[in-house]
Amino acid sequence: MSAKLNLTLAAGDYEILRPLKEGLVKADGIELNVLTGADSATRHWRFLRNEEYDMAECSGSSYIVAKDRDMPFHALPVFPHRRFRHGFIFTNTAAGITEPKDLIGKKVGVKFYMATATLWLRGILENVYGVPHKSIEWFAELDEDIAFTPPEGLTLHRLPDDKSVETMLAEGELDAVLHPDIIDPIVKKDPRVGRLFPDYKAEEQRYYAETGIFPIMHVLGLKAELVEKHPWVVPNLYKAFDESKNMAMAKMRNPRLVPLAWYQEAWEEQERILGPDPWEYGLTEANRHNLETVVGYSHQQGLISRKIPLDDLFLPVSQGRKRGKFRT
């Protein structure tokens, strides 16, 4: 008889989750079925709109909105996806945008308004570079993860379904685009499209030196029903996610694994700048600052009604008692 609880987890196909996916790390009492087939936007929608999975790597931004609306979700302080975002502000090269303030009064496209990458970018543009989010006319390509009424003074249009912000940017119908992914015109080296910060790596490193923030994009969402029925899963899952990450970080130090000539140097550079574990889980001091910043941005941008305390956003994950040696 298997007394284990079968649970589905939808997530990206990430190295730090691979030991869990491959069963090298197990959560006590749980059999995990890890689904990595959906792209991020689809996964978030399926989890938040349809509750298709017991747990999912979920948009940090949309999760914060879900909590503000008392929707039936919780989260572990597990952050499978982080990314610096200065390199994701794309511009039409004929639009005359050479510095952040040139975005004021412009038409800017987004995949959708609530997406975590764009939440961070609007916050950074407003608070670091003096570009108020309401000074921009916004155009969204997709429906929001959670339906949202733009607050007073915010202009947000939903584009018709046959329009793509990437094409509109290249053709000059939009002046700029903020996007979670590298957009097609950049991949194809279309000369009509560039970046606001051509040397974005330097900008991102300066941002990190000033703030200590490696922006958290995604959290590990759980259906409330799961936590209510089986509260014991919370510390067991957290421990397993952490073990999986630690195992992956140790494995990935091997420079033979990745087909990049200068992978070792990239790893060393990351360690020098970001320290030994930039992917740290838990409500550590650095993660609290990171998350409080993004909750503040969400509130500033009218996505949520109150600055939700982190202890309301994340489940406590302590094992309760420090475990001693096993004795027979």
Ligand SMILES: O=C(O)c1ccc(O)c(O)c1
């Ligand atoms: O975090 C998000 O909200 C989000 C949304 C859409 C994406 O394509 C994505 O990669 C992330």
